Amino acid sequence: MIDFSFTEEQNMLREMVRDFANNELKPIAQKIDEEESIPDYIIDKIRELGLLGASFPIEYGGSGFGEVGYCIMQEEIARACLSTATFIGAHQSIGTNSIYIGSTEEQRQRFLPALTSGEKIAAYALTEPQAGSDAFNLKTRAELDGNEWILNGEKMWITNAPFANVFAVFARTKLGISLFYVPAETPGISIGAPEKKMGIRGSKTASVTFDNARIPQDYLIGREGKAFIYAMKTLDAGRIGLGAAALGPMKELLELSTVYAKTRKQFDQPIANFQAVQFMLADMAAEIYGCESMLYRTANDYDHGVVTSRQAAIVKLRCSEALDKIADLAIQVHGGMGYSRELSIERVYRDSRINRIFEGTNEIQKLVIANDLIKRNGKM
């Protein structure tokens, strides 16, 4: 039989991150949303606790918790603040992870420790004005000039861009799409104004423009022309992590809704007595159980190197839809209070919506799933 229990250190990880999130993050989550910024001291604490390299192997400065540990951590962080989870995810799960996936052993030794320790913050620069879902069509170019690469082009919707120290940049070279480690201070790089967003407002998103930005030849990560595969592999991890960041708030909303339903009285009794409300709570619980089960099964497969893109896409699709549904139900249970900015529910409702869009829209996830099915005659 399969053992579904977490290890002792995974439980300790959850305890620690939950304590941190409850004590430090939850009290200021509303402020982070309203001021559209995560305070520096919070980022410092996250760095000191080792959260920015949780998933990576110890030999590259990480804590060796793998994807399962990363998901546990993101669940607890996102439970308190989705903006902060987005910041961590962009740095770790896609920014640093793409460099980890693509790098040669020598490059891992050279580039990773500063990223896994959080001394440097990473951003993942794939999307462009004309290349979002159609990532293969990207236009940013890199040309070799002597022993330097010259980068030209524009990236859009780059999370962490305003304060990132390193960009993992995907650009077209002679041999196809290649990945570059690009220090933010490289002359020729300019960052656009942060986007004004509907949700996850504390995370900073901006465009990045490269105008004859020169980087050393050996900052090309891994092999030239192979980076489309690196990008897709990275997105597998990103999509699983996104599932975790959706699961945390789902659980939070169910707890809030249940407690509220037991205290809110109408017709001389708690509304939890009414089946209409009970059914909403039951639907939320059923969604959560399904999402939690598939998330950790998939993360575990990732850690064992047997995950498929189809699995990651299913996690992303289901978890993002489930959080949207649960946020909607949570507002319904709370009625007017759910709509009020006094409580955190309306914030999660806004924060949730991006999950169906970024890391590949849900329509793209369905294509990934369907393409795989068609190739395999429908065999799962």
Add this chain to the structure above:
Amino acid sequence: MNILVCISRVPDTASRVIVGSDGKTIDPQGIKYIVNPYDEIALEEGLRLREKNGGTVTALTVGGESSKEQLRTALAMGVDSAVIVKTDSSFDSFFVANNISEYAKSINPDIILLGKQSVDFDSLQVPSILGELLGLPSVSVVTKLAIEGNTVTAEREIEGGKEVVETSLPCIISAQKGLNDPRYPKLPDIMKAKSKPIEEKDAVNSDERVTVMGIEIPLKKRAGIILGGEDKDIDEVVRLLHEESKVI
């Protein structure tokens, strides 16, 4: 500095406690166990003393196999070594203090730190019994601690105010909220904690001096009723005392 910190495994205060079928213990089903919050403060103080003065911090617990979980937390917070004095039977405060005392005699710590009480049984006895058994000064409910050479200055909470006392090493300090803010264990340290050894000792038995006869959940407080000063209100008070509270 040779620092000994004693910790205990207690139910999380946020857990909903149900009395077990024997009527004397709690039902462990669904209960989350944590390091006693006051002991966590003691751990933090121990680590700070080591950071300032050098030396080692040993975490000690008296309890069953499952108490190792709490020692792992102590290791993740940064203690150098962890010891469990194992027992499977139920125990009272004397039993715990006596076993701490036996272990302390083997390592001669400069200071023993523990929480002022454990949040499960709330006896507040261990630090004082331990002082008697070891013949050491024991300062309880400490909110501020300064050590210069051998001189220990401690601020402690007393009813409606503070008291400052002075003593000398070696001594026993029991920690109260306010002494410090315990650190969160860092991720790399959580990972390392699992590979650190936990030393096991057998408990020294002693006659049970306090026996738990039964425990019960306090009755929920009912909302109070406020009545006026009219004659009919007085009649109502009499009726309520007679019919509802059944005291007259």
